[in-house]
Amino acid sequence: xxxxxxxxxxxxxxxxxxxxxxxxxxxxxxxxxxxxxxxxxxxxxxxxxxxxxxxxxxxxxxxxxxxxxxxxxxxxxxxxxxxxxxxxxxxxxxxxxxxxxxxxxxxxxxxxxxxxxxxxxxxxxxxxxxxxxxxxxxxxxxxxxxxxxxxxxxxxxxxxxxxxxxxxxxxxxxxxxxxxxxxxxxxxxxxxxxxxxxxxxxxxxxxxxxxxxxxxxxxxxxxxxxxxxxxxxxxxxxxxxxxxxxxxxxxxxxxxxxxxxxxxxxxxxxxxxxxxxxxxxxxxxxxxxxxxxxxxxxxxxxxxxxxxxxxxxxxxxxxxxxxxxxxx
Amino acid sequence: xxxxxxxxxxxxxxxxxxxxxxxxxxxxxxxxxxxxxxxxxxxxxxxxxxxxxxxxxxxxxxxxxxxxxxxxxxxxxxxxxxxxxxxxxxxxxxxxxxxxxxxxxxxxxxxxxxxxxxxxxxxxxxxxxxxxxxxxxxxxxxxxxxxxxxxxxxxxxxxxxxxxxxxxxxxxxxxxxxxxxxxxxxxxxxxxxxxxxxxxx
Numbered sequence: 001x002x003x004x005x006x007x008x009x010x011x012x013x014x015x016x017x018x019x020x021x022x023x024x025x026x027x028x029x030x031x032x033x034x035x036x037x038x039x040x041x042x043x044x045x046x047x048x049x050x051x052x053x054x055x056x057x058x059x060x061x062x063x064x065x066x067x068x069x070x071x072x073x074x075x076x077x078x079x080x081x082x083x084x085x086x087x088x089x090x091x092x093x094x095x096x097x098x099x100x101x102x103x104x105x106x107x108x109x110x111x112x113x114x115x116x117x118x119x120x121x122x123x124x125x126x127x128x129x130x131x132x133x134x135x136x137x138x139x140x141x142x143x144x145x146x147x148x149x150x151x152x153x154x155x156x157x158x159x160x161x162x163x164x165x166x167x168x169x170x171x172x173x174x175x176x177x178x179x180x181x182x183x184x185x186x187x188x189x190x191x192x193x194x195x196x197x198x199x200x201x202x203x204x205x206x207x208x209x210x211x212x213x214x215x216x217x218x219x220x221x222x223x224x225x226x227x228x229x230x231x232x233x234x235x236x237x238x239x240x241x242x243x244x245x246x247x248x249x250x251x252x253x254x255x256x257x258x259x260x261x262x263x264x265x266x267x268x269x270x271x272x273x274x275x276x277x278x279x280x281x282x283x284x285x286x287x288x289x290x291x292x293x294x295x296x297x298x299x300x301x302x303x304x305x306x307x308x309x310x311x312x313x314x315x316x317x318x319x320x321x322x323x324x325x326x327x328x
Numbered sequence: 329x330x331x332x333x334x335x336x337x338x339x340x341x342x343x344x345x346x347x348x349x350x351x352x353x354x355x356x357x358x359x360x361x362x363x364x365x366x367x368x369x370x371x372x373x374x375x376x377x378x379x380x381x382x383x384x385x386x387x388x389x390x391x392x393x394x395x396x397x398x399x400x401x402x403x404x405x406x407x408x409x410x411x412x413x414x415x416x417x418x419x420x421x422x423x424x425x426x427x428x429x430x431x432x433x434x435x436x437x438x439x440x441x442x443x444x445x446x447x448x449x450x451x452x453x454x455x456x457x458x459x460x461x462x463x464x465x466x467x468x469x470x471x472x473x474x475x476x477x478x479x480x481x482x483x484x485x486x487x488x489x490x491x492x493x494x495x496x497x498x499x500x501x502x503x504x505x506x507x508x509x510x511x512x513x514x515x516x517x518x519x520x521x522x523x524x525x526x527x528x529x
Contacts, residue, residue, distance in 0.1 A: 078481070083484030083499075236435060238444055241445060244443075259432055274431065289522045
């Protein structure tokens with residue numbers, strides 16, 4: 001059976017005391033070297049992670065961070081950009097200009113074109129992360145790495161943000177986020193990218209999962225921008241009474257009716273009218289305006305989609321061809 | 329069938345008539361007191377009523393409409409309590425906030441006549457502290473356009489170029505839209521505006 005030995009310690013007058021004279025152990029030395037190793041491992045992890053992040057300056061001293069996705073693409077927090085269309089990207093090797101390719105405000109991801117020359121951190125396989133796992137949040141303030149050790153407070157299934165964005169996982173991080181770290185990378189203990197750190201509602205720190213970032217980046221690189229499907233209706237929430245809920249076979253009383261139809265929009269072309277209750281689109285029940293927005297974002301552009309509306313006491317099936325809003 | 333405008337106050341009647349006309353309804357008749365409304369509604373199942381002002385003044389007319397089981401649109405000038413709502417609601421009442429847009433009125437009329445009950449979310453009595461200027465003031469057309477473009481992820485400069493205005497003007501419109509919607513970010517502003525029926529989906 002192993003004896004537990006305690007490290008040597010000094011009494012205030014400086015004499016060395018040992019707890020167990022029979023075990024003149026070197027535990028203190030071992031512990032010291034373990035601590036040194038631990039610190040070195042932490043430092044190398046931070047140094048390695050810092051290679052995959054950049055500092056971003058949008059002018060007037062507003063600085064935050066970004067993640068090097070591949071050799072000429074960065075990602076950062078869309079909200080932090082505040083509508084900037086180009087930024088200064090700061091790396092250990094100097095500054096380059098970054099042009100914003102697209103912003104997806106619903107998931108808070110902006111894709112930036114910048115030739116940093118740094119190797120990308122694009123995660124080949126999403127890093128497994130569980131509640132309680134240690135992570136490090138790494139960014140750069142100007143060219144200097146900024147590192148915060150934190151842990152994933154809550155890792156959950158896919159969820160929909162308040163901005164109507166669909167995120168592949170819920171990742172809530174335990175620490176508050178300094179503005180300079182917004183848009184920085186969240187790495188696991190093996191140095192793999194898990195998420196981008198952003199500031200969420202009510203001072204929470206959220207991680208935008210790497211799968212979600214991947215989805216946005218590949219769409220942007222494929223189309224050069226993010227498609228904006230729309231229907232062209234303004235909606236008003238209404239409550240259904242029991243009879244109507246039964247008639248429409250809806251479990252909840254929340255619904256929306258059309259209070260405005262844009263001219264020359266897909267809705268106008270399909271013949272949607274003021275006062276129409278939008279029951280379903282492509283088989284998905286619509287309870288509020290955000291449901292409709294999310295449902296639209298999943299539909300293929302340019303192909304006919306069935307919309308079920310309730311008009312003047314009867315259900316009607318309407319076919320809509322969802323397309324992009326024309327740009328002036 | 330055209331609406332019957334019912335309100336005790338002269339100025340409220342005037343506003344309601346104007347609103348109904350703007351929404352392209354010909355006002356069928358105008359009444360000043362609940363009793364004459366009840367007489368008018370008797371034997372006219374297809375009639376519908378437009379009333380308004382503060383709830384205390386609109387309530388007698390709404391009660392007559394409920395008894396006659398006809399559709400009613402209430403253009404209320406103040407927030408309402410959920411208890412009032414439970415008391416008044418009978419399935420054919422559409423209540424909207426005063427100074428509504430014409431299309432909101434039109435939709436409320438359509439909905440109530442089709443047998444829906446509609447309550448404008450802006451009428452919710454809430455304990456939240458909201459500054460009077462932010463409470464339910466509608467966005468200006470320019471604010472709406474700017475928010476729609478900026479919300480689709482365009483940069484401030486691109487929005488400015490598309491609308492032929494300066495980037496600072498774009499920021500000004502966005503800030504004032506944020507204030508009206510009581511939000512702090514572009515994404516939240518877009519969602520709030522969509523929920524309020526200010527932006528289209």
